[in-house]
Amino acid sequence: MTIAGLPPAAGRLVLIFTTPRVAPGILTRFAWEALDQAEHVWARAGEPQADAVAEAGVTVTEPPHGTEDLGRVARDLVDAAKQGLVVWLGSADGDPGLTDAIADEVSRGPGAPDVELLLGSYDVPGAALLDVVAVMDRLRSPGGCPWDAEQTHESLAPYLLEEAHEAVEAMETGDRTHLVEELGDVLLQVVFHARVGQEDPESPFDIDDIAAALVAKLVRRHPHVFADGDAATASEVESRWEEIKSEEKPARERLLDGVPAGMPALARAEKAFSRARKRGGSAELDAVLAGDSDGARLLALVAELDARGVSAEAALRAALRDL
Numbered sequence: 001m002t003i004a005g006l007p008p009a010a011g012r013l014v015l016i017f018t019t020p021r022v023a024p025g026i027l028t029r030f031a032w033e034a035l036d037q038a039e040h041v042w043a044r045a046g047e048p049q050a051d052a053v054a055e056a057g058v059t060v061t062e063p064p065h066g067t068e069d070l071g072r073v074a075r076d077l078v079d080a081a082k083q084g085l086v087v088w089l090g091s092a093d094g095d096p097g098l099t100d101a102i103a104d105e106v107s108r109g110p111g112a113p114d115v116e117l118l119l120g121s122y123d124v125p126g127a128a129l130l131d132v133v134a135v136m137d138r139l140r141s142p143g144g145c146p147w148d149a150e151q152t153h154e155s156l157a158p159y160l161l162e163e164a165h166e167a168v169e170a171m172e173t174g175d176r177t178h179l180v181e182e183l184g185d186v187l188l189q190v191v192f193h194a195r196v197g198q199e200d201p202e203s204p205f206d207i208d209d210i211a212a213a214l215v216a217k218l219v220r221r222h223p224h225v226f227a228d229g230d231a232a233t234a235s236e237v238e239s240r241w242e243e244i245k246s247e248e249k250p251a252r253e254r255l256l257d258g259v260p261a262g263m264p265a266l267a268r269a270e271k272a273f274s275r276a277r278k279r280g281g282s283a284e285l286d287a288v289l290a291g292d293s294d295g296a297r298l299l300a301l302v303a304e305l306d307a308r309g310v311s312a313e314a315a316l317r318a319a320l321r322d323l
Helices: 029-037 048-055 070-081 098-106 128-140 146-150 153-173 176-198 207-220 234-248 265-279 283-289 294-307 312-320
Strands: 012-017 040-042 085-089 114-119
Touching: 012 029, 012 070, 012 098, 029 085, 029 114, 040 070, 048 085, 070 085, 070 098, 098 114, 128 146, 128 176, 153 176, 153 312, 176 207, 265 283, 265 294, 265 312, 283 294, 294 312
Parallel strands: 012 085, 012 114, 040 085
Antiparallel strands: none
């Protein structure tokens, strides 16, 4: 059997490159066909992909002269491929410089084999998130960054607030490049807290625990998507979300129960009006609005803006942006 659409095996060198973000051994059909046909399958010793292929029954060895000298590796590959099909199973780092060394070797004289680059596996959407987790692990581990190693949930808290505010500002200014950067900083905070949580001696959690809890919540609160629930409009979805949320959490006696006291006051006021609308009114909010204190007057202005669908917090940020 030959790889579909390609010439016979003799005189061919196939370089199989894979993504380290997919489990070793998960390869395309064309990659497995090349491995099955090859007279020699060479790779660096100890590479996870090479180990997985070997476990599947393919003989994987190092080139005759080892893998330390890149030029020598290229020469071994090209010389052996002149006689038959040779497969190089790429390393996790992509073997930087190897393709250039092979190109130099092939150009030296006649009789060079055909050289094919074959992608053995592909990234899936979201695969780059694994890189974020790996980088954070490196920073936090021994030999990494001293500053990162010293941080705690408490010391990181101000950065989470700061990065969230900066992301909102990027949204409001419409700078999409800036928004990508700031959302990355917010993501960093989540990954950082997950890495810190992983080290807790009594109640550890990691990024997979966070992700699993989020997935479970999203599925649970979207029965119209994942179960037999019914919600045809955005308002129906929001109403059902609140119903499910109220079933999951203890009943709130006060209007702002569960809303962090450290949230900006205007944002807390907006939350109060939002909850009051969903409750059909709030006597405690009405009582505050009936007063004549400075706070009551400010709250009345927030109420006026809220009735018009305007965010007081966003409006004030916009007014201060150019100062």
